[in-house]
Amino acid sequence: MSATEPENITEPVLHKPSIAVYPGTFDPITNGHIDIIKRALRLFDQVIIAIAINPQKAPLFSLEERISMIRRCFGNANDRIQVDCTSGLIVDYAVEQGACTIIRGLRAVSDFDYEFQLALMNRKLQRKVETLFLMTGLRWIYISSSIIKDAAKHNGDVSGLVPAHVQEALREKYRQMQAGR
Numbered sequence: 001m002s003a004t005e006p007e008n009i010t011e012p013v014l015h016k017p018s019i020a021v022y023p024g025t026f027d028p029i030t031n032g033h034i035d036i037i038k039r040a041l042r043l044f045d046q047v048i049i050a051i052a053i054n055p056q057k058a059p060l061f062s063l064e065e066r067i068s069m070i071r072r073c074f075g076n077a078n079d080r081i082q083v084d085c086t087s088g089l090i091v092d093y094a095v096e097q098g099a100c101t102i103i104r105g106l107r108a109v110s111d112f113d114y115e116f117q118l119a120l121m122n123r124k125l126q127r128k129v130e131t132l133f134l135m136t137g138l139r140w141i142y143i144s145s146s147i148i149k150d151a152a153k154h155n156g157d158v159s160g161l162v163p164a165h166v167q168e169a170l171r172e173k174y175r176q177m178q179a180g181r
Contacts, residue, residue: 016163017045018070020132021094022103023052023086027059030168031071032140036105037074037081039134048081048097060149060173069166091122094129102129107136107144 020040026033026049040047043167049070051063061069067083074081086093092155094102104115113131119131143161152170159167 018043018101019046019048019097019099020044020101021048021090021097021099022049022105023050023090023093025054025057025059025145026066026070026172027057027145028066028148028162029073030140030143030145030162030166031160032107032136032143033104035132035137035140036074036103036162040103040121040132041080043132044101046082047103048082048084048099050090050093051083051085052090053085055087059149061169064180065169069163071170072165073163089122089125091126091129098128100128102131104131104133105136106133109142126128 020043020113022033022037022040024033037047037049041116051066051070059066063085067085070083071078084097090102094100100118104119106112106115115131120134122129122131140161148158148161150156151169152167153174158170161169
């Protein structure tokens with residue numbers, strides 16, 4: 001189909017559960033991530049939190065630790081939330097999972113440029129998967145996993161920015177790292 005041809009909008013809508021994929025490294029999960037996931041659950045029957053494995057990044061937490069921290073955040077919604085990991089293209093993973101949408105959180109205009117390029121490439125690769133941008137809640141707009149880790153590494157107070165169990169995991173991880181010097 002060329003860019004000028006209209007899509008066939010007369011195809012019947014399949015009445016199956018709607019699934020969205022929310023990818024990220026979640027190293028660690030923050031209250032901003034949780035806000036996006038809770039809002040996505042209002043739009044979709046199921047949200048798959050896909051921990052992206054990127055060999056170019058050196059995460060602070062192991063994959064198992066990140067999965068555990070994420071699952072603890074959603075005790076009462078575990079039937080609607082799946083936590084998984086992937087190392088390939090997110091759009092291919094979404095198709096494999098039967099997802100119709102990739103969720104991306106935006107904090108600032110600076111996020112949009114990069115995310116827009118990714119969305120266009122994903123659309124080129126797989127036209128049946130949409131990208132949905134959700135603006136982060138105003139109270140979380142300035143936080144990222146990297147900023148949280150940096151503050152926690154220097155004994156900064158990150159309470160209220162991450163769940164309590166994540167804050168404790170950060171304290172313990174940095175305590176172990178300092179003891180191992």
